[in-house]
Amino acid sequence: MPVIPLRGITAFPYMVFHFDIGREKSINALEKAMMSDQTIILVSQKNPETELPTREDYYDVGTVARIKQMLKLPGDSVRVLVEGLSRGILKELVTELPYVEAIVEEVIEDDFPEIPPKLEALTRIALDSFEEYLSLNQKQVDDIADSVESLDHPGRMTDMMASHISFKVEDKQKILEAFDVEERLSILNDLILKEIEIERIEQDITQKVRSKINKHQKEYYLREQLRTIQEELGGDETVEDEVADWLKKLKKLKLDKKVSEKIEKEILRMSKMQAGSAEAGVIRSYVEWVFDLPWNKYTAGKIDLGKAQEKLDSDHYGLEKVKERIIEYLAVMELAGGLKAPIICLVGPPGVGKTSIAKSIADAMGRSFVRMSLGGVRDEAEIRGHRRTYIGSIPGRIINGMKEAKAMDPVFLFDEIDKIGADYRGDPASALLEVLDPEQNKEFTDHYLEFAFDLSKVFFITTANTIDSIPRPLLDRMELIEVPSYTEYEKVQIAERYLVPKQKKEHGIEAGKLAISTKAVHDIINFYTRESGVRTLERTIARICRKAARKIVEKNVIKVTVSPRNVESFLGKKIFHYDTIEQEAVVGVVTGLAWTSVGGVTLSIETMSVPGTGQIVLTGQLGDVMKESARAGLSYIRSIADDLGIAKDFYNKGDIHIHIPEGATPKDGPSAGVAMCSAMISTYTGIPCRQDVAMTGEITLRGKVLPVGGVREKVLAAHRAGIKKVLLPAQNEPDIEEIPAAVRKELEFVLVDNAKDVLPHILTRKIRKRVEKKK
Secondary structure: OEEEEEOOOOOOOOOEEEEEEOOHHHHHHHHHHHHOOOEEEEEEEOOOOOOOOOHHHEOOEEEEEEEEEEEEEOOOEEEEEEEEEEEEEEEEEEEOOOOOEEEEEEEOOOOOOOOOHHHHHHHHHHHHHHHHHHHHOOOOOOOHHHHHHOOOOHHHHHHHHHHOOOOOHHHHHHHHOOOOHHHHHHHHHHHHHHHHHHHHHHHHHHHHHHHHHHHHHHHHHHHHHHHHHHHHHOOOOOHHHHHHHHHHHHHHHOOOHHHHHHHHHHHHHHHOOOOOOHHHHHHHHHHHHHHHOOOOOOOOOOOOHHHHHHHHHHHOOOOHHHHHHHHHHHHHHHHHOOOOOOEEEEEOOOOOOHHHHHHHHHHHHOOOEEEEEOOOOOOOHHHHOOOOOOOOOOOOHHHHHHHHHOOOOOEEEEEOHHHOOOEOOEOHHHHHHHHOOOOOHHHEEOOOOOOEEOOOOOEEEEEEOOOOOOOHHHHHOOEEEEOOOOOHHHHHHHHHHHHHHHHHHHOOOOOOOEEEOHHHHHHHHHHHOOOOOOHHHHHHHHHHHHHHHHHHHHHOOOOEEEOOOOHHHHHOOOOOOOOOOOOOOEOOEEEEEEEEOOEEEEEEEEEEEEEOOOOEEEEOOEOHHHHHHHHHHHHHHHHOHHHHOOOOOHHHOEEEEEEOOOOOOOEOOOOOHHHHHHHHHHHHHOOOEOOOEEEOOEEOOOOEEEOOOOHHHHHHHHHHOOOOEEEEEHHHHHHHHHOOHHHHHHOEEEEEOEHHHHHHHHEOOOOOOOOOOOO
């Protein structure tokens, strides 16, 4: 029989319905059917957009129908009225031109003399669900339910219900392809329940929208009444008055043309809105933010270099490089009359005064000071602000800081820039690239303001404990100034000049009632604090002040004196004990130097040869880099065994054990390489090592000694431990100038290029070369 494909609809048996056709093949198929027995098969297309469908585009099951009436319409289309007869299965296409004809297997449904109980139950459930669907869907005709209930065949009843519910074509096709009536009813029940749930949700949403509209209408009416009452009473200013006031302020500011036009546009938008509307609140907040910014306001005036230097010296002891850089910048500003502000990054351990020096810089320059902590910041909006499309949006913390500064040229501190984070909300470090670039920050754009704001006059300072975690592009935009850890002498000066007077004042102790001797301060620093900065030192002095205040109040003591003899009565037993050198030379023990976050320390590196198979044993919680340095040193010793006077196969006769005490403390880094190599040479040659000599340096496989960092701190640790001679890599010679002059006078420095150069200074006697006897 002829095939007519349907687009977007599904035909069911025993249903009478009409549809329009316009495709040439479908019209030819219709004419062929009219000339024969008026029977066709109606098959749904899988994709209704397909204009010329093939066999793959048809579903396998359709409906055999009889043409009851046809009517030609304008535009070469035909309207057809058909009646479904039965289900039909497409077996094979006979021809596709000039119309589609196929062999069809007709599926005739059996009658039910007696309906089984399960089928009866499914039918009742389907009817109840269908009635509930009709009650929710107002588009359906009221008498449909009666028509469905009048049918006594469950299969036909299912088909009729399916044809009147707005299922998708794929879902209706599932029902059509279910030849078993029980299966067909189960599918129908599932689909009706789904449609009922959708209808309920739609009604709920419609009801909420309707109630919101009613609420807004009521609010509008009440606002209009309130506005009329206010006008009658002569109360608050109207929107027109507010807009006029803003336009006057805008004119006085004399802003850039683009910025002025942007703000004026927002103000004029406000004039067209109701005063209490939500959008008016957003615009009012935006305009107020704009007017709160310090447009064309500057605090920097005449620069007095002498006063600036005096201010920096009075607030901080030491930090000469930082002070020198600031004074240089001020001098150039005075001569040039204007200069792009630098971006300075102060790098150093905690507690050395990085944050406080920034405040002193602002005071010395006569500028306002703003601090923003970046520790843990992960949201880009913290820097650039939120877009105004978000509810409760505000500018970023940079624009907020400029508002607080009330000037266009403050000193702006980004604290802890090395601890900035990133996540799905953006990368704040990338947002800072624009802020900290002198070539770009003239036109910094905040998402909230949506116009360029000039940050070129701002003096940006950043602080960090380490540069390792700072992104390279960000690091490239900053001038690094290292703030080193304080020496013991510097800590004593800071304590006596700043910390002790400050704590006396805070604890209400009058001048002359508490005296802390210089030697007592030395003991406090050496035995009760171990840090790079002075934070713990300040807390310890505060503890002494509390004890002294109690004595003054309880026992009416006239004066409390703290000396090395009684410091333990104030602070308890000593917490730290610094290493001191052994006086006698020892085989296999060398003093190395290391740098930690709290300054330099000495390391007693011990080696011992024990019976074994040539293994190297490393203990003391050493890191991978340190282990590799030890192995490199051993390989170097094997390569020069003859020069050291030891057998070439020495490593096969025993194991070498390297241990660094204080095993609970992790240790890593390449700077102990030359010390471990020297200790192993002492063990294998049996020559004792001098204990008043310390060394540092990285070693290569060929024995070359490479430069290391932290020389200043390491040398100070050696001096504190009583070391007399320090061996340093030759390339570290410039670092000696950074060491305080008082320390340099008491130490002898030896520069070495090769591990062999170390041996005459560390071993107590010369090494005899090994000469093999010829047979």
